[in-house]
Structure formats: C-alpha cells, structure tokens
Amino acid sequence: MMGWYGGGMGGGAWIFMGLFWIILIAAIIWLLVRLLPSSSHSGATTTPPHEVSGKDSPLDILDRRFAAGEIDLATYQAQRAALIAARGSR
Numbered sequence: 001m002m003g004w005y006g007g008g009m010g011g012g013a014w015i016f017m018g019l020f021w022i023i024l025i026a027a028i029i030w031l032l033v034r035l036l037p038s039s040s041h042s043g044a045t046t047t048p049p050h051e052v053s054g055k056d057s058p059l060d061i062l063d064r065r066f067a068a069g070e071i072d073l074a075t076y077q078a079q080r081a082a083l084i085a086a087r088g089s090r
Contacts, residue, residue, distance in 0.1 A: 058083050 009017075056064075062083065066076040 059080065062071075062076065062079055065071050066073075071079070
C-alpha cells in the first residue's frame with residue numbers, strides 16, 4: 001500500500017499557486033490588449049498631418065509642401081506648371 005508522506009500542499013502553497021495563475025492570466029490579457037489594434041481609435045487617422053494619406057492629389061501635396069516652407073516660390077511655380085501640363089496631356 002502506498003501512502004502519502006507529506007500530506008499534500010499546505011495553505012501557503014495553494015495561495016501562491018492561485019496568485020501565480022491570476023498574475024499569469026492578467027499578463028496574457030494585458031499583452032493581448034497592448035498588441036492587438038484597438039477598435040476605439042477606428043475613426044482616427046494613423047498618419048501625421050504632414051504625411052501623405054494616399055487620398056491627396058499631387059497638387060494638394062505640392063501646396064502643402066509650399067505652405068510648410070519645404071520648397072521656395074520658384075520651385076513651387078515650376079513644379080505646379082509641370083503637374084498641370086502633365087495632367088493636361090493625359
């Protein structure tokens with residue numbers, strides 16, 4: 001006949017095991033929430049305002065670059081004329 005020599009786990013071991021599992025499950029949930037995309041920001045844009053969102057026309061981008069001071073007036077006028085000429089030849 002086989003007997004139990006230790007009497008099983010004590011009360012402290014059960015508490016430790018319960019806390020371990022609670023912390024482990026909480027850490028997994030926290031990681032999932034942090035790594036998965038949030039649906040609460042579905043209406044917000046993810047691109048900064050100075051970057052192209054894919055919906056702007058080339059003239060809009062050129063206007064924005066000129067307004068931001070990235071290009072000077074002569075460059076702006078030359079590129080704008082080239083874009084309008086290219087658009088008219090299509």
